Amino acid sequence: MVCEAAREQETVRSQDVVGDRFFRQMVQCMRNGVLAITRDGRIAVMNEHAYRVFGLEPAASDIGRPFVDLLRDQPDVVRILGSAFELNHLPNRAELRLKATRKVIGYTLSHIEDEEGELIGAALFFKDLTRVEQIEERERLRDRLAALGEMAAAMSHELKNPLAGIEITAGLLKRQVPDSPDLQQLVADIISEAKLANAIVLEVLEFVRPIRLEMERTSIAQVLHDAVRLAETKVNRRDVAVTMSVQSHLPLIQGDHHQLCRLFMNLLINAFEALDGNGTVAICAAAGPPEEEHGAGPDAQLVPTVVIELTDNGPGVPPDITDRIFNPFFTTKPQGSGLGLAIVRKIVDAHDGRIDVTSSAGHGTTFRVTLPMSTRTNWYE
Ligand SMILES: Nc1ncnc2c1ncn2[C@@H]1O[C@H](COP(=O)(O)OP(=O)(O)OP(=O)(O)O)[C@@H](O)[C@H]1O
Numbered sequence: 001m002v003c004e005a006a007r008e009q010e011t012v013r014s015q016d017v018v019g020d021r022f023f024r025q026m027v028q029c030m031r032n033g034v035l036a037i038t039r040d041g042r043i044a045v046m047n048e049h050a051y052r053v054f055g056l057e058p059a060a061s062d063i064g065r066p067f068v069d070l071l072r073d074q075p076d077v078v079r080i081l082g083s084a085f086e087l088n089h090l091p092n093r094a095e096l097r098l099k100a101t102r103k104v105i106g107y108t109l110s111h112i113e114d115e116e117g118e119l120i121g122a123a124l125f126f127k128d129l130t131r132v133e134q135i136e137e138r139e140r141l142r143d144r145l146a147a148l149g150e151m152a153a154a155m156s157h158e159l160k161n162p163l164a165g166i167e168i169t170a171g172l173l174k175r176q177v178p179d180s181p182d183l184q185q186l187v188a189d190i191i192s193e194a195k196l197a198n199a200i201v202l203e204v205l206e207f208v209r210p211i212r213l214e215m216e217r218t219s220i221a222q223v224l225h226d227a228v229r230l231a232e233t234k235v236n237r238r239d240v241a242v243t244m245s246v247q248s249h250l251p252l253i254q255g256d257h258h259q260l261c262r263l264f265m266n267l268l269i270n271a272f273e274a275l276d277g278n279g280t281v282a283i284c285a286a287a288g289p290p291e292e293e294h295g296a297g298p299d300a301q302l303v304p305t306v307v308i309e310l311t312d313n314g315p316g317v318p319p320d321i322t323d324r325i326f327n328p329f330f331t332t333k334p335q336g337s338g339l340g341l342a343i344v345r346k347i348v349d350a351h352d353g354r355i356d357v358t359s360s361a362g363h364g365t366t367f368r369v370t371l372p373m374s375t376r377t378n379w380y381e
């Protein structure tokens, strides 16, 4: 009897001990964000994943703090949590883009009740969907490009021969009119237009061809310097000032030096063109926060990243076209082919990176490129 009572007591005690620590650790280690508040609006639980998604540093003293205070940079989350005690039907599997970090979260909001059914708090469970969203967007884009690419490749092949024919025939015609400068000029114009059309055809063919990366230890600083030099050979930057700030001891990344130069050269050309000879371009490169490695499924590891920002103080991208600027053949320039940013995105995708743009009319444009570094190496400049 004594023995049984002791055993029972022991079980209760171990359940208590295991229960408390176990549940606390379980919540801490979850790969979903968990954030719970009390009925009077104080933080009761916030796990590591939640801190990471909100871009905050974990601190034990946060427990008990008003959530409006701790989450003041996340007004949408504050609004959702604030509504928890007024709603009967709480959002389930809803999505939200966090303004501060531009991350997308999928969330479920639940009431917390005590044993008597009294409402004592609310809990937000969420998952960072940014990567999922990007992968879906990338797949959609890839499908679109595949269809478009097939058509463009077929058309370009068909166009190549007649264009060459026009150029050759115009050359023969030019020789027939040696004494007429006016006719010579007209034929020269035909030849140069045919050459331009041919260059576009070649560019399209080059664009639709899959990228084969030649991966090597690549210095981002070197890439950026080479890209500036290349962009200057393509566009006369006149009075545009370029400043560059690269974090010292930035690790080398695994990348294709030549393709990365093309990427930043295209961004720089666009900036120079937007500035039209006057203004500034600031290039900034630094280590970014670790991110889940791309396409590794549920076992994705966190890998270090490098973030390169290119900001111009030009006219900005009008909000109604921001969604389209990466589409192939989208251009607002009379002489543009609209392939510059499509190529940029293709190179970023091939490196498992990501590109974001922030712009507002009259306040310039920032393109932010995030590239993963290699985790298995210790290559430093
Ligand atoms: N830094 C920028 N500032 C303002 N608008 C920009 C900027 N970069 C790109 N854009 C807009 O995005 C559009 C698409 O750019 P993209 O580089 O793909 O093509 P393009 O520059 O028009 O032509 P191409 O690069 O093929 O010569 C541009 O026409 C322009 O409207």
Ligand SMILES: [Mg+2]
Residues within 6 Å of the ligand: 266, 269, 270, 336, 339, 340, 341
């Ligand atoms: Mg361009």
